[in-house]
Amino acid sequence: MAPGPIDKSQVPQATVPRLARYLRVLHRLEREGVPKVSSKELAERLDANAAQIRKDFSYFGEFGVRGVGYEVEYLIDQLSRCLGVSEKWKVIILGAGKLGSALARYRGFQEEGFELVGVFDSSQRVAGSDIDGVTVRPERELPEFLQENPVDIAILTVPGEVAQLVADKVIAGGVRGIVNFAPARLASVDGVFIRQVDLSTELMVVSFYLSKECSPR
Amino acid sequence: MAPGPIDKSQVPQATVPRLARYLRVLHRLEREGVPKVSSKELAERLDANAAQIRKDFSYFGEFGVRGVGYEVEYLIDQLSRCLGVSEKWKVIILGAGKLGSALARYRGFQEEGFELVGVFDSSQRVAGSDIDGVTVRPERELPEFLQENPVDIAILTVPGEVAQLVADKVIAGGVRGIVNFAPARLASVDGVFIRQVDLSTELMVVSFYLSKECSPR
Numbered sequence: 001m002a003p004g005p006i007d008k009s010q011v012p013q014a015t016v017p018r019l020a021r022y023l024r025v026l027h028r029l030e031r032e033g034v035p036k037v038s039s040k041e042l043a044e045r046l047d048a049n050a051a052q053i054r055k056d057f058s059y060f061g062e063f064g065v066r067g068v069g070y071e072v073e074y075l076i077d078q079l080s081r082c083l084g085v086s087e088k089w090k091v092i093i094l095g096a097g098k099l100g101s102a103l104a105r106y107r108g109f110q111e112e113g114f115e116l117v118g119v120f121d122s123s124q125r126v127a128g129s130d131i132d133g134v135t136v137r138p139e140r141e142l143p144e145f146l147q148e149n150p151v152d153i154a155i156l157t158v159p160g161e162v163a164q165l166v167a168d169k170v171i172a173g174g175v176r177g178i179v180n181f182a183p184a185r186l187a188s189v190d191g192v193f194i195r196q197v198d199l200s201t202e203l204m205v206v207s208f209y210l211s212k213e214c215s216p217r
Numbered sequence: 218m219a220p221g222p223i224d225k226s227q228v229p230q231a232t233v234p235r236l237a238r239y240l241r242v243l244h245r246l247e248r249e250g251v252p253k254v255s256s257k258e259l260a261e262r263l264d265a266n267a268a269q270i271r272k273d274f275s276y277f278g279e280f281g282v283r284g285v286g287y288e289v290e291y292l293i294d295q296l297s298r299c300l301g302v303s304e305k306w307k308v309i310i311l312g313a314g315k316l317g318s319a320l321a322r323y324r325g326f327q328e329e330g331f332e333l334v335g336v337f338d339s340s341q342r343v344a345g346s347d348i349d350g351v352t353v354r355p356e357r358e359l360p361e362f363l364q365e366n367p368v369d370i371a372i373l374t375v376p377g378e379v380a381q382l383v384a385d386k387v388i389a390g391g392v393r394g395i396v397n398f399a400p401a402r403l404a405s406v407d408g409v410f411i412r413q414v415d416l417s418t419e420l421m422v423v424s425f426y427l428s429k430e431c432s433p434r
Contacts, residue, residue, distance in 0.1 A: 008425070008426060011425075012231065013231065013422070014229065014230065014231035016421070016422045016425045016426075017418045017419075017421075017422055019421075019425070020417070020418045020421040020422070021402065021418070046402075047402070047404060047405050081428070082425060082428065083421045083424060083425050083428065084421070084424030084425060084427060084428030085421065085424070087424070087428060089420070089424055089427070091420070097319070098315060098316075098318055098319030098322060099315075099316065099319040099320075099323075101315055102314070102315030102316040102319055103316075103416060105315060106316075106400075106416060109416055109417045109420050112417055112420070112421065113424070114417075114420050114424075152424075152427060153420065153423050153424070153427070155416075155420075176427055177423035177424065177426070177427050178423070179416075179419045179420060179423055183323075185238070185263075185264075187264060188264050193423055193426040193427060195419055195422050195423050197414065197419055199320060199323060199326055199372075199396075200237070200326045200329055200331075201234045201237045201238070202396050202412055202414055203306070203308070203326050203329070203331050203370065203396060204233070204234075204236075204237040204300050204301070204302065204329065205230070205233045205234055205237070205412050206370055206394035206395070206396055206410055206412050207300060207301030207302070207304070207306055207330070207331075207369075207370070207394065208225070208228075208233045208236070208299060208300050208301060209225060209233075209394070209410040210301060210306070210369060210370070210393055210394045210410060211298070211299065211300065211301030211304060
């Protein structure tokens with residue numbers, strides 16, 4: 001039976017960051033010349049749970065063979081394609097404040113298929129300046145830019161009050177993926193994937209696990 | 218039957234950020250004078266799924282009454298305590314680079330019970346400078362500082378190569394929660410909760426959903 005394409009809506013969102021981790025470890029194994037790996041070995045490498053790993057992989061068809069393990073190269077190929085790492089993604093950053101500039105300078109993601117093609121800011125003061133070779137453009141040029149340069153993913157590091165406005169603009173310009181660092185929840189739009197990242201929430205996830213006081217009363 | 222305390226290890230990690238969102242919306246409802254809310258109304262406010270909301274709340278005992286909904290104030294009280302928002306948490310930032318400074322300046326989280334008590338950096342050049350009233354201290358003073366000032370949560374914004382080293386230091390100093398922005402996976406330690414945040418992974422989560430090519434071959 002030839003397995004069909006994967007229905008991504010069936011993959012829990014919490015699984016996807018783990019797939020990215022698996023891929024990084026598999027690349028390391030490949031460099032070490034390891035051809036096969038069991039879920040147990042992967043779990044040890046990742047400081048994770050073997051059953052969880054098997055479950056995560058199960059969304060992508062039958063990969064492992066009991067007693068033999070997973071083929072590293074095959075798994076890299078599968079995960080790379082599923083995570084879109086074998087494709088090239090054009091990325092822009094909206095907001096050249098402290099966080100936006102920090103992200104623009106952090107080019108680690110460039111190696112993983114994400115190319116920063118533009119940085120935009122609404123402030124006259126910042127527009128025209130240069131971040132490691134990428135010119136900061138005035139935000140009013142955004143619609144025209146998007147018409148001439150199709151962009152896949154926008155990273156939002158604007159103030160919370162204007163986040164929705166800026167999101168509307170990039171979506172109107174054809175952007176289908178948003179990573180939102182602004183402390184404001186964006187309205188969902190069909191066909192657009194929005195990932196919210198926010199420090200307050202991250203801190204609360206930690207305090208949830210640290211907090212002792214949690215019982216229904 | 219009096220419900221017992223909640224076993225947090227039973228709550229999926231993906232649920233916790235949603236609880237933080239629910240809490241914010243509930244606070245808004247409280248300000249609007251709304252005493253009761255159904256999962257359906259909450260879902261509309263949150264642009265989320267009502268069944269998901271009911272499932273998330275179910276980890277915390279029987280909250281809702283069919284046809285009547287959830288009591289807003291009761292829910293706020295429950296979630297605040299579970300998320301540790303009613304407690305005060307001492308936070309330090311390790312690494313006063315672009316990202317560390319941006320996070321230090323972003324004080325939104327202070328309103329949610331997180332108090333920034335120190336910023337540390339290994340560079341002589343940065344130590345002694347001031348970020349909105351918080352002095353950047355040399356990293357070598359960290360062990361002594363932690364002895365005199367118990368800290369709950371450390372935010373790591375150091376380079377990936379030194380992240381584990383710095384994590385070891387804060388854990389040795391009694392810190393039990395870490396939000397790691399450094400592009401390096403930290404080893405898990407019993408009794409310490411580590412939350413990894415990293416731009417590459419966030420971008421991959423987006424490209425996973427944008428990518429068309431994903432079928433087993």
